[in-house]
């Protein structure tokens with residue numbers, strides 16, 4: 001199979017780059033077929049030659065850097081911070097004179113309901129954890145606009161990588177309440193069959209890669225996926241062009257993977273939107289302790305990536321920025337774009353955290369009162385005359401009803417068959433796995449009082465080599 005892929009890629013390329021010494025054949029062939037698109041459009045072929053007697057330095061990485069005779073170190077403190085793009089202020093008043101909403105009233109209400117759904121589901125599931133009904137949960141309170149607003153600017157074909165606090169992206173893309181609940185309760189309809197912690201959602205139909213716990217792994221994966229999308233589009237230009245979007249917290253940006261991802265995306269010109277939710281905290285570590293310098297946006301500039309900082313509590317600013325970023329990411333064969341969305345993590349990090357051990361209640365209360373993304377859009381809609389108290393009550397009641405219905409249905413379902421513990425790594429059970437499964441069965445038969453096997457689909461009878 002590998003040989004076949006390699007051969008077909010080679011045959012598409014007439015103008016190959018020279019084979020790098022020691023490069024595995026399949027990589028060399030992939031590079032050959034993509035070399036042209038990577039360098040031909042925007043970037044001159046790399047060269048380290050220095051023109052004689054030039055008054056600037058032409059070494060790659062400091063392109064056209066003028067020679068200077070003043071001994072001066074650049075100081076971050078003398079550079080103004082990047083500004084924060086905003087369309088609507090905390091009072092719901094439009095501050096960008098060029099802003100024209102590009103959505104119908106119904107579409108705006110849909111986005112508002114998506115944010116409400118996220119928020120109401122969060123409250124119910126946090127309480128469900130406190131009642132011992134689920135084992136873990138992560139709330140996105142205060143950050144609903146970052147997720148819903150950005151997702152609303154994507155195409156359904158785009159490929160999405162999440163961190164874990166972006167349930168609003170899933171809601172906006174059409175992930176059903178039942179799908180959230182099946183994963184949270186790890187019942188037999190959970191596609192991960194209970195092997196992941198709660199909130200580790202994924203959806204093949206919605207092009208959302210399954211969330212994974214180790215921080216920042218999604219960043220290089222997204223850069224790689226974007227590279228693949230770029231190649232796919234070159235091979236089939238009639239298919240709609242697609243971007244990858246990668247969500248991550250500012251804390252995850254301290255991982256090495258962040259830097260690797262940005263650099264490979266910049267140099268290979270991958271159509272990927274890096275979307276940073278800067279919510280002020282990485283668990284108990286505030287941004288003041290996390291980094292110096294002008295935040296995450298400034299780092300992307302250092303990698304040569306087009307960047308914007310936005311007010312993450314303004315859904316319109318987030319939507320406008322993501323719409324534009326998507327366009328830019330697809331221009332000239334592709335390039336990465338960075339969005340740093342400034343917001344605030346209103347809730348505890350997770351159900352395992354008590355944030356008042358490291359921040360003051362008054363800080364949280366002030367954010368809640370002063371700047372809530374849901375209230376901001378509500379004020380804008382009320383000023384426009386498309387929302388009122390009655391609509392608010394009706395929306396909240398119906399969403400709450402729907403969440404509770406999905407909740408109780410999912411909670412009643414059986415857990416996945418115990419047999420599934422042994423499946424999905426190998427196509428067929430190996431002899432070792434068969435022995436382990438038989439051991440588990442005999443253990444359960446020996447101690448029937450100790451285990452409630454009936455809560456699993458098929459009870460202990462699923463533990464047989466012939467299902």
Ligand SMILES: Cc1ncc(C[n+]2csc(CCOP(=O)(O)OP(=O)(O)O)c2C)c(N)n1
Nearest residue numbers: 165213214215249250251252279281282283
């Ligand atoms: C590689 C790795 N290191 C540490 C952790 C533990 N951890 C989980 S979430 C988190 C904080 C991440 O903060 P941020 O990226 O800002 O996202 P936020 O929780 O604020 O949304 C940490 C340190 C982890 N999951 N993976």
Ligand SMILES: [Mg+2]
Nearest residue numbers: 249250281282
């Ligand atoms: Mg954070």
